[in-house]
Amino acid sequence: MKNSAQIMNLPIVSISDGAQIGTVKTLVINPEKGSIDFLTVEQEDVQLSLKAIPFKKVIGIGEFAVTVESCHDVIDLSEIPIANQLVNKQIRVKNTKAMTRKGQLLGEVTEFFVDEETGEIIGVELDVGDRQAVLSSQFVLTYGKDILVVSEDAPSSLLAEARLLVSAKEQDDEETVENAPQNEYVDERHSGGEMVMEEAESKKALQVLREKQMELLKGKRVTKDIVDKNGNTFIEAGTVLTEELIQKAQEEGPSVIVDISMNVEA
Template sequence: MKKSTQINGLPIISIADGNQIGKVKSLVINPEKGTVDFLTIEHEDFQVSVKAIPFKKVVGIGEYAVTVDSENAVIDLNEIPIANQLVNKKIKIINTKVMTRKGELVGEVIEFFVDQDSGIILGMQLKVTDKEVALASDSVVTFGKDIIIVKEDASLNFLDSVEDLDRKENVEDELTDVLSTETGYKEEKEIKALKEKQIELLNGKRVMKDILDKDGKIIFHEGTVLTSELIEKAQAEGPSLVVELSMNVEVV
């Protein structure tokens, strides 16, 4: 997680030749996605057009520099209409008022925080009356040029420390991993149960015709009495073969 002010002004270094391409001039915000999509470049040779680096081309954002593979990562924003539109929207976030959808003033942004790997805006630091709080981006409805609109219950989701933004992201990632693992485990159990049921139904039955594998070779000859080992062999060939086998057996 990086502060926007930790990124602004950093030298941009090409890994290929070790040259400094320029410095980060500004972060170009995509208000619909809630991401930093481009880093504009400050360089004495870039006076006529606006040069930038797509965030996805950034290799790393360190304490001392932003690194890219080569100068080929640099683009001319005037040649990319969508990128140019984002620049012209002038979404700056810092020093922007924060208001709920019902028009209640919440506070003012004094800093925002970016995931240095994805460019996702994780949240903001707000000045609220006489204190400073953090607010995660999942409470944001709209990143506007003049006003940032948040959900009505945003104040209930204030965090005491900006470090909690990073912890919140890590917890959500871990939860996603756990849910994915549980889903995979459930699917694995269901498949195992299905295969056991197939073995139970087919075991001991006689094959009524030659059954071919996907290469056209006979895998079960007519008259074969199925065992659990043979049924597992059929299952390894795929569901379609098991279906065909099921339709061409008889009780011994």
């Protein structure tokens, strides 16, 4: 487990030729998956476009450097639409306000923690009044540009230390393996190795997040007009949220879900 400060500004080293190819400039967050999908690269030469490394290409994140196989792992974001879209969303975790769906302010996020093997966000550190506390990512409903929406039981689920996140994640992983259908393991052995498993994990994380949002929003009444990403009225004030409406909102993107989460009542 690494916190974001331990990754930022690290040298990026190519193993194949033993050369530094840049430094970590920013961490690009995928709000749907709750993970770091790309590391943008700061290079000394003049750049006409932003460069990045897919997190899945990272071999290791050590104390002194991030390692990749070769300089060819650096991509031009203009050539990868999905990466460019994530950068333009400007989702951040640090310095956002953590707020429950009912509008209770939990605190301000001062740091977040990442699984250096997968890029998954494990949890966040919060400034809660006069103390620091840690919250597991399982209680995060939405990663927004300015607001981190958390579940109603988040205030009672705070941890005292970041190291407790690891044991909580291990327990959660064990439960996931125990409850997983057998055919998922068949896919891994017979249908494409790491890429198949990676895709399955991403879809599973997204599905879990959407189910949490569905559970907390279904049946609630919207208190103001909600607009879509194009600025058109998407859901009128007074509308009771159904599964269909919530699914459409999820497809519109995290900013719409954040807006809904902060403007509903029982």
